[in-house]
Structures are given as C-alpha cells and as structure tokens.
Amino acid sequence: MLRDVVAILASTPEKLKREIASMSLQEMKARPAADKWSVQEVLAHLDDIEEIGMRARAAAMIERDNPIDGVFIAASDSSIGV
Numbered sequence: 001m002l003r004d005v006v007a008i009l010a011s012t013p014e015k016l017k018r019e020i021a022s023m024s025l026q027e028m029k030a031r032p033a034a035d036k037w038s039v040q041e042v043l044a045h046l047d048d049i050e051e052i053g054m055r056a057r058a059a060a061m062i063e064r065d066n067p068i069d070g071v072f073i074a075a076s077d078s079s080i081g082v
C-alpha cells in the first residue's frame with residue numbers, strides 16, 4: 001500500500017503538467033464562478049498543503065518513533081491555517 005501511495009504522489013506533478021499544458025495564463029486565472037477557485041488557486045493550494053502538511057508528516061513518519069505526537073496534531077491545528 002505504501003508503495004502505491006508513493007507512486008501516486010510521485011506521478012502527480014507530471015499529470016498536473018499534462019492537464020494544464022494547453023491552458024493559457026488567462027484560463028488558469030479565470031474562476032468558473034464567483035465562489036469557485038481558479039486552476040491557479042487550486043494549484044497554489046495543493047503546493048501549500050504539500051509543503052505544510054505532507055512533507056512534515058512524511059518526515060515525522062521516517063524520523064520519529066512516535067510520529068503522531070506533535071506533527072499530526074499541529075498540522076490539523078486551525079491556528080496555523082491548515
């Protein structure tokens with residue numbers, strides 16, 4: 001299962017590149033509706049979540065004896081904007 005997760009995560013950037021390759025910057029910035037995010041906003045959100053949440057959690061799983069203490073609790077703390 002872990003290998004599947006790693007493979008999916010590793011393939012995501014290339015999949016995203018293929019999906020947006022033919023889009024203009026204007027198309028990427030356009031919101032489909034006033035209350036919906038643009039493609040650019042969705043991609044920025046994915047980048048933030050990967051950096052703030054996923055990297056810290058993955059590092060904790062590798063480096064700590066008990067990765068749940070601290071990292072998982074802090075990552076879900078609404079005071080840090082996650």
